[in-house]
Amino acid sequence: MSNKYYEFFCPVKVIAGKAALEHIPYELTGLAARRPMIITDKGVRAAGLLDPVISACEESGLEIVSIYDDVPPDSSTGVVRAIAEVYRSEKCDSIIAVGGGSAIDTAKAVNILVSEGGDDISKYVGAGVLKRPLKPFFVVPTTAGTGSEVTAVAVIADLEKSVKLPFSSSFLLPNAAIIDPRMTLTLPPHITAATAMDAMTHATEAFTCMAKNPLSDAYATSAIKKISTFLLPVMENPKDADARLELAQASTMAGIAFSNSMVGLVHALGHATGAICHLPHGMCMSLFLPYVLEYNLETIREPLGELLLYLDGPEVYATTPASRRAEASISAIRRLRDALYKHCKLPRTLKETGKVEADQLDRIAALALDDGSIMFNPKEVTLEDARAVLQRAWA
Amino acid sequence: MLARHIKPMAFQARRLYVEAMFQVMGQALQAVSEIDSDVQGEARSLPEGFLFEMMVMPDGPRLIIEHLGNGALRFHGSTAPRDPDLSIQFKHIAHAFLVLSFQEKTSVAFANDRMLVDGDLGYAIRITRILNRLEAFILPRLVASRAVKEYPRDLNLPKKVIGAARIYLKVANQFVDTVRA
Structure with missing residues (x-):
């Protein structure tokens, strides 16, 4: 069954365990990032899951510059474009995705736009289109299932054309995945x-x-x-x-x-x-x-x-x-x-x-x-x- | 000394083999779409005018196929009339040779990351099923079993022999027409 040839790739730093969130400021500054933006959804925010992330950063003197908490369950190109605009206007320099598959996929797509420029995410559809590293990107999963924090793909809906746009590149992978038990406790x-x-x-x-x-x-x-x-x-x-x-x-x-x-x-x-x-x-x-x-x-x-x-x-x-x-x-x-x-x-x-x-x-x-x-x-x-x-x- | 001369010849032979197999496959794809209802059914869901390319990176041999509509495919040789809608790309001529010499199944080549898909993945899956169906028709069962994931259950010997004969006849005619032109 096993093939004689294979490829294996996972450059994501996994930061897991008690007080893992408190490593975020150190990891961000290690990548010269000082102005992070959080991308999440309303459910995550209502459950109070952003609080430990924000306080972990604030305690280390790192300000969360912007929080976008309106990611829908099936994210779209319009949402990605809107978040990228906020990122640019607030002069952010990094992204922290807090949530499940949709928030993480959205953040991956936003990272393409804010790193490569432009407003049209559909230009980057497909495999191997991206040729260079993107902005510093961290993922804090709040469900234990999708594995999106270590996958090199994102899927975003184009509601106007009624199609799902797939993006695939190793550059979509986050710099780090932060696995903290507080995030899934509730x-x-x-x-x-x-x-x-x-x-x-x-x-x-x-x-x-x-x-x-x-x-x-x-x-x-x-x-x-x-x-x-x-x-x-x-x-x-x-x-x-x-x-x-x-x-x-x-x-x-x-x-x-x-x-x-x-x-x-x-x-x-x-x-x-x-x-x-x-x-x-x-x-x-x-x-x-x-x-x-x-x-x-x-x-x-x-x-x-x-x-x-x-x-x-x-x-x-x-x-x-x-x-x-x-x-x-x-x-x-x-x-x-x-x-x-x-x-x-x-x-x-x-x-x-x-x-x-x-x-x-x-x-x-x-x-x-x-x-x-x-x-x-x-x-x-x-x-x-x-x-x-x-x-x-x-x- | 001898080895230094033989190696480039082997590379050249491998390239020629891949080019020749693309020619045969292209002609055979056109032919099988004229005789097999399963292939027609698969192809019918492709948009009319859909242009599909299989090629070797970065600028190696290629075959271009167009869906004319109603399940009929047309082989365009190695020159596309416009940008293809779907491109399946072998990363290296060696990988194309492995698949086209039936040492590696198409599905295994995908699993082994030998090929990239540029375009709609759903259409690529359909094209792969069409290629599998073609190989099951035109290759001896023993060889076809090495080329496809599973030999089609509905393809009995009479159906295969008659189908293969019609495909080979059409391919031969197309080659003759090409030479005359």
Whole structure:
């Protein structure tokens, strides 16, 4: 399964643990930045998550020059342009993104405009367009799932043309990702569960899809072990800062893994379902993961069997016959989903979401076939295959 | 001494092979779009006039294909009438050779970062499926299995033989027409 050639790249400095936020001033000044702008959303601000970031900077005499807190869930070119204008008028010299995937992607796109100049972000669409480093850029994730703090991509909607613009460049990567347990401590249970399952899917697909490699494997298995060990304790005790930190680290590790070895059919179906039925990404990942693993089973039996060690621990791994480990891994993931359903009603089927109609499945299948992730799925997926997986995931 | 002469010849041969394979593939893509409903179905979703290029970076061999509409493809040789809408670029001639000599599957080449996509990724996925379908038709099953992720389940022997014969005949005719022109 593993390829004889691979590439691996992650130059992001990871600053993780207790009082990690307090490292931001030192790291900024190390890059000669004195006038940072924070990009975030209203939910993050309302939850009080900006307070420790701001006070960490102010205590070190570093003023946050501007705060943009109106990033919508699906950011657009207009939002990016508006933030870039504020950045320029306030003479900022660096960006701190505080939030989930949307705030981070928006900040990446803003960094392109304020570094390269101009107001038209669509000029920079595609891979390899950027040729030089951008402004100092830090990311403080407030969910433990997307891994956007270590991915070299951003997606921004062009609402006028009704298309999503993809940007891909290693220069989009932040200088540092700050993983502080205070940032995820108040995350509601259903978002905690969905985002953790997003990270679990990143790691599982990174480990079982076509571009897997020894370095991303190491990150993926470590992430799976942390999620398997700490997700349910966090659901039981959401204020457990140590377990929260483990999940946040797992999310970053899974992000490093999948950004170097890509993902497969779970993401293709998830992107399509999200686009048509507007379901949250993490929920789609959690929902489709076991069904896609079952579909891919015979192609990924060996790596999936290996994952049992990280999903269920050494004792279960040792007592399970090698020929049954792949199925046991799927069962472990199913048990985790059942437990999450019990805790916070995280849907296990499309029907349980209450937002998907049976007559939408054909459209989802067709859209999934054109998703970039499908290229890296270990099995060639036909329209009938995609429909069959969706039918199994239906109820 | 001998090695110093042989190496440039090997490089030249590799380049010629890639150029020749692009020619054959281009002609065959046009032909398969005339006979196979699956290919027509995939191509139909491309915009009319959509121009697709496969090339070797930085300025190596290339093939240009246009979607004429209704699933029909037209091979433009190595010269595009305008900027392509989609470009799939091999990073090096060695990588193109690996794929075109069926030592590495197209999907594996993508996974191995041998190729870049400049343009809509969804269209690139469709083009890749069309290329896979073509290879499954025109190559012996053993070779085709090395070139594609999974050999198509619906492609039985009679369908393959008849399809391949029609594609090769059309390719031969196109070559003759090109030579005459």
